[in-house]
Amino acid sequence: MADVAVIGAGMGGLAAAARLAHAGHAVTVFEAAPTYGGKLGVTRLGEFTFDTGPSLLTLPHVYRDLFAETGGDLDEHVDIVPVDPLCHYRFPDGSVLDLPHAEHEVAPALAAALGPDAGEQWTRLMSRGRRLWDLVGEPVLHRPLNGVPDLLRHSRNVRDLLAIAPWRTLRGAGRGLADPRLRMLLDRYATYTGSDPRRVPALMTVVPYIEQHHGGWYVQGGLRRLADALHAHCRELGVRFHFAAPVTGIDTDGRGVRGLRVAGESVPADIVVSDADAHHLHRDLLTDPRAARARRALARTQPSLSGFVLLLALRGTTTPRRHHRVLFPADYDAEFDAVFGQRPRPVDDPTVYACSPDDPTVAPPGHEAWFVLVNAPRHGPVDWDAPGLAEDYADKVLAVLAARGLDVRDRVLHRAIRTPADWERDTGSVGGSLYGSSSNGARAALLRPANRSRVPGLFLVGGSAHPGGGLPLVALSAAIVARLIGPA
Template identity: 40%
Template sequence: MAAAARLAVAGHRVTVYERSATYGGAVGRFERDGFAFDTGPGLLQVPAVYRDLFVKTGKEPLEACVDLVQVDPAARHVFADGTEVSLPNASRAGAVSALDGALGAGAGERWGDFLVRAREAWDRTRRPLLEEPLWPNWRVLGEREPYPALRRRRLLRTRTAGLLSEVGAWELADPRLTALLESHALAYGLDPGAVPASAAVLPYMEHAFGTWYVRGGIRELARAVYERCLARRVKFAFGAEVVSVTEKDGRATGVELRDGTVAEADFVVGGPPELLESLTGRGALYGGEAPEPHPAPLSCGKAVVCLALRGPREAGTAHRTVVHTPDRAEELGHIFGTGAAPPRPTVWVDRPDDPLLRPDDAHESVVLTATVPSLARHDWAAAGAADAFADRMVAAAERAVPDLRERMLWREVRTPLHTERETGAGGGGVPAPALAGADGTRLRPANTTRIPGLFAVGGWAHPGGGLPHAGMSGALVAGLIVEGPDFRGSQ
């Protein structure tokens, strides 16, 4: 939709063909008995991406279309040893003070110094990774690790951290700070022991640009983008599954739908790249001027538990609480090793103070989220698998929500099985943002393919997953179509 709105403003007649019955993809919503829940992302980072979209596509700014509010604290963290800390939104000094108070003198300074180094990695990678197309010389993004790791002397050798887990172990010197760092990677389905140190940009994004919430839930952001598309005369066809991309003389010329209808077009924009490859029947879509880095590892999925609670939300409750696993090695070993659902997961607990999500002030809607193996590695359809894991998530969330079980009216459990059915994402996986370093193994395929007129958009293409990156993907594709090969990136 981000690409569609921009292309329509540039003078193109745009039609969106959507296999499901509604817009928004994984930015979903579940409603029942007056309760409403976000089933995809619950918070927004880098809102400037969507502010830019609304400025470039119409007279009304983003804030005129949605009620965007900054969340404070950004998150409350409950660590394995029972220590708790609430981190203020977008305040380095506030975070330093809070961590010193909760974890002991020096903890805040180490975290603050880490954020300074993370900013350097962000400054080095922001433009090529987020605001420019993936150029044919993409290998330069993989050759150099952009995170300026501290030098560490051990056994007559000087070493620097090359992995995010090493950054935590060697530079933060506190298992709770390490858990704080690694939880930002795990939230995106990334293994801290396998991703490059450049993943430090993930907590930096939250720190630098703040954490934001849309009243009524993040689904309201999807609604606003959809309505902006309609206002720019973008047409939508729901329940319209594309079964092939049509071609003539080696160029994409449109799409064929499941019912046999053929829609002609000058340009075709879709995704994921793997799906486009199957729709063309042409084999590899990349090579030469259309770069594809090394295939990224399989993506993880999300387990989501929507809880309808009796009783009001307590005053002063944090919007988001991260309940850390008591055994991080065990959790990571299950998710990224054996492919089993972890017995004691890290759980993100969202408790928005939003009257639009509950029937009245005598009730509360809560969303629990955990990172889990996708369908490719775990059988979420097995009898009792989803409910058994939901029980573990609720048990963890009891550390954050007093009297949780006693307050529960009902729950709705969702797994990667739901994600695959509703969005078509293979295995119900959720794409992660692209990262520099690691020989390009954490990059995504380019938006331009080898077939003229065919472009890849969305979280599975450059610059990867997450709401900011998906919005930028739309901006990059629109720029490539409108300006052609001379497009140098978003301004």
């Protein structure tokens, strides 16, 4: 039995803690925040409850497997329900699309909303997504990946590698879509990893395929309930937790990890699993020279975009009710230029994403709880703490909503603002980047920091490590690490 210290109680850290405790190790989690869940947070304004992180669960079987393989049953703790339609899209010309939950209904819905050729073109693209998922789903996402040689070994032949085509971009993959609205819809999936569609590999076409083939799901009461269930399960497995306990360093010697420094005190450990942002880990916590190569690689990557969020407690209800809405701007490229360009700045005419669950547990009867997000550059390049900036930009976002047909300004009972500076303070992510490293470029997308560090005894999970960000992938990173460490 090893003494395992986990840095961070985000979903990756919790998943790793559960698996390692079930395998017989003594597991202790140290979390800088006063609670668990990481970016899967929750905020309450009076009688209104808001998820402040992910609002859609894909691949729910990943968490069902996690519970089942560690002696639990996820469905005893949470009620996972389909989101239908998956999303309501409004395009710059005023046309709209309700994307269905059921895969077989997607092409007819596209044809009805965007024209008879749209469904056929999208279906061809999703066939490519299915082929890519067959190539990377099991071989890449479920296994350790440590550099180009591993990627080549996992590719069964040259044809497979050519199909993955890491040099091709998502934007390039969308050139076969004749309708600019279809191309805009495809581009949006780059933001699922906080990235730029003009730079993210075409491999990202697996994301809409996964969403449509496996469906999009919601947890009644909010996705935070998923974190509640996993934290409770960890406790049942004997995991110990220390909250408001920031780790300030990792102690190593010639043999590898010796332990952590927490609040100035040394805590011995045989194994350390880091759920911290990889940039933060290598910049602030780890000085061991064996990590120099990973540090240099991270210096070449670009952190993901961040988000500017409004939490709106609204009187009355919106007709028709839609769980997810995406309202596109006239110039999508201008948004990515503002976020990822040489001179980052708040987006002048942003895409607006709104989540308003039809869930009686998150708002009083006859009212709605809206989570409104726009893509934003990180804190640092933009000083989101500058006096007046956040309030002025919040007013601008509400005005953009109104201009696109959703004027809720006279319905606001309470509002709260979350800026990239808040995300950085609350989660420790660099500049408040929502997904750790972006997937801008083939190396960043496919060769994230390895789960096994070059420092013996140090392992990485979470969104900034392989296989990437998002609720399913961080749980898969924990499964990889648990297999690498093995049973007690």
